Amino acid sequence: MxxxxxxxxxxxxxxxxxxxxxxxxxxxxxxxxxxxxxxxxxxxxxxxxxxxxxxxxxxxxxxxxxxxxxxxxxxxxxxxxxxxxxxxxxxxxxxxxxxxxxxxxxxxxxxxxxxxxxxxxxxxxxxxxxxxxxxxxxxxxxxxxxxxxxxxxxxxxxxxxxxxxxxxxxxxxxxxxxxxxxxxxxxxxxxxxxxxxxxxxxxxxxxxxEQADGSMARQEWRYVDGLAGYLREMTAGAEALAPLYTGEAYAGADEDYAQGEGAAWCFGWFDGVQLSESYVNLIPTVAGGTHESGLRAGVFDAVKSFIEHHSLLPKGVKIQQDDVCGKMSFVLSARVLDPQFQGQVKEKLNSREAVKLVSSMLTHPFEAWLNQNVEHGKAIAELAIKQAQSRLKDAQKVEKKKSSGVAVLPGKLSDCESENIAENELYLVEGDSAGGSAKMARDRETQAILPLRGKVQNAWEIDPNRLFANAEIHDISVAIGVDPHTADAPDSVLANLRYGKLIIMADADVDGSHIQTLLLTLLLRHFPRLIARGHVFIALPPLYRVDVPAQGKKRPARRFYALDEKELATFRDRLLKEGYKPEQLEVGRFKGLGEMRADQLKETAMDRATRRVLPVTVDIDANSQTNALFNLLMGKGEASGRRAWMEAKGNLVEADL
CATH class of the missing domain: 3.30.565.10 (Histidine kinase-like ATPase, C-terminal domain)
Incomplete structure (x- = not known):
């Protein structure tokens, strides 16, 4: 050959x-x-x-x-x-x-x-x-x-x-x-x-x-009422459950943002219709992004403050962001000086500062409007409270289903308060020190933390009946509420699942990758329905932090996080083009999750608006190849095969040693 x-x-x-x-x-x-x-x-x-x-x-x-x-x-x-x-x-x-x-x-x-x-x-x-x-x-x-x-x-x-x-x-x-x-x-x-x-x-x-006969058919667009007129047109025929709120705000010369940065918005609540459209500097962001997160955060903070000020919340009910914004229709137009998009098609805004930019511009004006229009404010509050009560009823139904045969939860598990399975997340965190940072960084309402000591046992060839002899595997199974099962098991094995997302968070180095691989091996071999149903994710904490000094009043100090050397080089090139000198850039390397402050860990790996989290999926058509590869890499009797594989493929590995 x-x-x-x-x-x-x-x-x-x-x-x-x-x-x-x-x-x-x-x-x-x-x-x-x-x-x-x-x-x-x-x-x-x-x-x-x-x-x-x-x-x-x-x-x-x-x-x-x-x-x-x-x-x-x-x-x-x-x-x-x-x-x-x-x-x-x-x-x-x-x-x-x-x-x-x-x-x-x-x-x-x-x-x-x-x-x-x-x-x-x-x-x-x-x-x-x-x-x-x-x-x-x-x-x-x-x-x-x-x-x-x-x-x-x-x-x-x-x-x-x-x-x-x-x-x-x-x-x-x-x-x-x-x-x-x-x-x-x-x-x-x-x-x-x-x-x-x-x-x-x-x-x-x-x-x-141009028509078939060569003539031209013309359309023209003009909206006297701007965003409000457009939203009314797009929701025509739907009953307005609460009045529209329209506004805009842009930074002045002496504010924390560049002059002119800000947003214009129009939002409301309609029966049976939901529209969400957003733009950044006129570019349609069909996949949303951080500016939409800022809008929802601003609306939620204003409505929550109004509810608390007027003592409208029934006893035992807690308002969440989705209760307020889940059925909200909106059109948002943000202006950002230096927007960072996800990919060349620019369908999603990734600029982290846009969350705070939009929310800070919106919260106080909207809260003032609610208090000036108390009747309208109470209508919006009533919608949110009804949604929260409905959510709590659904959670109670789920609790009844899992009430029989409840195991004692691990003592080191920091559980979340919410009982809404779809919203709840469990972070499997490498090490106790990282677990401590994660506990401070989490959203206590919906995020739980299970710190893992050392490396989880390689479970590829463990007999399912012997799995619980390992304390870490036992704690993971009890915490998620799912027993070990096979790939052909019915979805009913997930009936007692306690979290909608299981997120693996390990250090951004070789040891972290090894722990991540061991956990994925455990889940693929003994909890395959979790992966098949889309419940498993991997958090991507950064390896580097770049601190950029301020440039006058229009450009405040900034901080960037880079996943690896390649992304770090991209940030350096961009900042050098902006006029910074190499010595002005302060680059720090994180030795591990435990070294990161809680606010840094929250921003990069835990806050839904700014974190980077990848879903874990398995190609059904390539299931046999996947199992064969895991058998080669994780099987105890495959040492010679692994050696040959590494000699053939080792040049393809990009490892930070």
Whole structure:
């Protein structure tokens, strides 16, 4: 059998836009070209957000192309002082190039924009058959075309005068070979443009769609009442259980946040209808994120304070956030100076500071409104109290089911107060010292802590009847309320489950990974239904902490957490681009969970709004391969097989030794 050659010639360096064409799914959605067209629309919206554009027009043609026109300042066409190429060429052909980076130095073209991933409209070029750009700027019309995914760059042509007109028109022909469907979905574009109209008061947003006879069918969007008008339209026909609350707040020059950071919001409660839409700098965040967490936290704090002030809470009832916000409909538009998104598609905001930003802007104004409108406040409070009472009744039903044959819970278990199984979480924590930090960092209402001493026994080959001879395994089984079982056991084995989530939290080092592997081995072998039903998770505590000093009043001191060396390098590169010197950055390495302060552990691994937690799943189709691999790695009689496997695969391991 011939082997493939592996030498210096085997390496390939992807240049320019090749990485996008090679792996488009890393940069954009590949179900349709909607997101790559959205990048162009977002550029026009950024001009409007900055106050330079009053009109955004989109045209969809029968040949599959889409044109986006704005009357903003127009993309600069002069030569870049360093690169020596026209700026419009850099914008459409170079990744990590744009006018949204130098915000701290004052050289950025935008105070607020949809993010700093730095790929933007260059992805549109990479995945298009053709992109035509027309710029009206400084009295002249400039035109240029990019063909075959940017492989061919046309000449930048001066097409004549345009008087005082300014703006940019971009027409895109998506390349269908990169997408499941080559057509841009009309419904998504309509929804996107409608949201831009809601979030950009005073800006006219229009859409033309070419018909079969060549005529254009036009839609225009304007919302006189902004967010409130939009929410009313989207919930039309539903009974309002409580009145809408609309407001906005932005930081001034002397506040803890950058000037202009803040949010606008509108929310209410409706019978049978629930809508949640959020945006960051006009970018729709369909998967939510930390700004939505801040909104819910602010609403909950205000309502809880109102209930306590007016003594409305019945005895024995505790209000939780989901009681208040679980059936709330809202539209949220946040402005964040330097937003950090999850992935290039920007569907979820990850910026931790956005939680405090939105909640602090919202809590006091909403609480004041509740107390000024006591009747409305009591209506909202009544909804929350009814939801809490219903939750408690459900929890009592569950308690009755598990009342027979109750085992004595482990003495070292710090249990949670809630009896709502779906909300409750059990953290399996490495070491007593880490367990102590976790106890202080937890939410006592819904989070329980079970510290584990040393490394759990390798349970892959233990007889199920001998499992409870190990104290740690015995305590885990009793704490979660589930007995050992086989993979083909019915779901009824989970009838007495006490926690909806079982979260493994170990140090971010080799020993921590070993403990994590031993616990996963135990659960896969003897508690497989927990994994199959999605109850097992892994917390990702950081290995490094980066402290960044303040930069004037507009940029307070910041702290970042990095999971590993790669993420640490990413933060360093970003901060150096922001103008910090290497010696200004204070980098600390956590030796383990026990060394982390409770507030640090809470922020990075336990607070639902900011933690990083991964679900553990098993591919049913690959079940036999999974068992074979675990048998190789964890079986006592597989030493020679493990040695051969490590010799063959050892170069693939990334271990922090």
């Amino acid at each position: 011939s082997q493939k050659q592996y030498d210096e010639s085997s390496f390939r360096v992807l240049k320019g836009l090749e990485p996008v064409r090679e792996r488009p799914g890393m940069y954009t959605r590949t179900d349709s070209p909607c997101h790559m067209v959205q990048e162009v629309i977002d550029n026009a919206a950024d001009e409007a957000l900055a106050g330079f554009a009053k009109n955004i027009h989109v045209a969809m043609f029968r040949d599959g192309s889409v044109a986006v026109t704005d009357d903003g300042r127009g993309i600069p066409v002069g030569l870049h002082p360093v690169e020596g190429l026209p700026v419009v060429v850099l914008a459409y052909t170079v990744l990590h190039a744009g006018g949204k980076f130098d915000k701290k130095s004052g050289n950025s073209a935008y105070a607020f924009s949809g993010g700093l991933h730095g790929v933007g409209v260059a992805v549109t070029t990479a995945l298009s058959q053709r992109v035509e750009v027309e710029v009206r700027r400084e009295g002249r019309v400039h035109q240029i075309a990019f063909v075959d995914g940017g492989r061919q760059i046309g000449e930048l042509v001066d097409a004549g005068t345009c008087g005082k007109q300014t703006g940019t028109r971009v027409r895109v022909w998506p390349d269908g070979k990169y997408f499941d469907s080559p057509r841009v979905p009309l419904a998504e574009i309509e929804r996107l443009l409608r949201s831009k109209a809601v979030l950009l008061p005073g800006v006219k947003v229009a859409l033309d769609v």
